[in-house]
Amino acid sequence: MNLPRTPSQTAGPFLSLAMRWPADGPYVVPEGTPGAIWIRGRVLDGAGDPVDDGVVESWQPDADGQFAIAATTGFRGFGRATTGADGAWALHTVKPGRIADARGGLAAPYISLAIFARGLLKQVWTRVYFDDEADANQADSTLRSIDPSRRGTLVAASTADGYRIDVRLQGHDETVFLDV
């Protein structure tokens, strides 16, 4: 059976009514979790202007490379952050462990992101890799399949409390988006 998929439509400008979780959305892990980091960034449009009405969702394994397997116990793995007036978002999480790649080796650590906003008729998919994993990144088969001049758009820079990465939807320095 191969049913036709329901078409995607834009989340529109008022997605925060349902897709903002005020209590815990950005907290992939609770405050006080050992090893917790903030991943911060902005979403920018093709003119470099902030996207102030978007939602960034994240999915990742825990620090040991294990994905969540139950709703009520342990690591949630999922984060959800709205963008502010300056396009800024932030997720509180832990750096993920490495998982198996499609060739029987290990992938460099990464977090999957989906971004929703007015003007996006379907979400865009991207990943966050980490700049202090140079050797793993260098060997990663997915990163290696991407034009070297654009790879850097997927790599977050270390900061005092975590990492920083901007998502550029369009134009010069456009983020690499994935067909997942």
Next chain:
Amino acid sequence: MDERSAVDKEVAPATMQSATDPPYLYPDYVSTRLRAPSRPLVLVPHVLSEATGPIFGPDRVMAGDSDLTRQHAGDPIGERIIVSGTVRDAGGRPVRGGLVEIWQANAAGRYRHDGDDHDAPLDPNFSGFGRVLTDDEGRYRFVTVKPGPYPWRNHRNAWRPAHIHLSLFGSQFPQRLVTQMYFEGDPLFFQDPIFNSIPREARPLVIAPLDMANGRPEWALAYRFDIVLAGRHATPFEHGDDD
């Protein structure tokens, strides 16, 4: 054959793009012009990060979240309706325990959101959002009021057809879908670039027909909206036909 093309052949990733989806760039919908990616998407092999996804428990949904007419002291103004359907994957399997979130304008065409400046009244008895988890057969059901159409500034005299926004999770993160449900017979489809961004033959998939069988006599009409998410990826770690 260099090493990379050999790897690509071995992995043979399947595209997750759907022929029923709109393109990113649809210039008639003006907001896509500066937000649509312009570079081709990069196809990635499917590994565990694509074969897994967030799991939501009953704690994510409060009692009453599925009845948008019972979230305040009084009844909201408008035409009470029941919206129900099933969520399945492209293989026809029900999505069990999937989180369904909805948001919508009130009966006058106004959202309870700071960004909505349409000159229409807010309804003190209507917040306009709800959530529910699908049951073991993939079914969901909301009670709400029929949203009104409203003007927007996309083009001269632009009006959105009445619609309800829906956000859905399957069991794998790439199955994630945000869409809009429209109502059978809406006269505003012809001038709406968001609806018309969908390939013509796929547009009926977002139109909910009147559903007399699931309404309640003397109380509410119903509309049926069945949803199909992307198929689940099989991985080396599981069998595709298992649930």
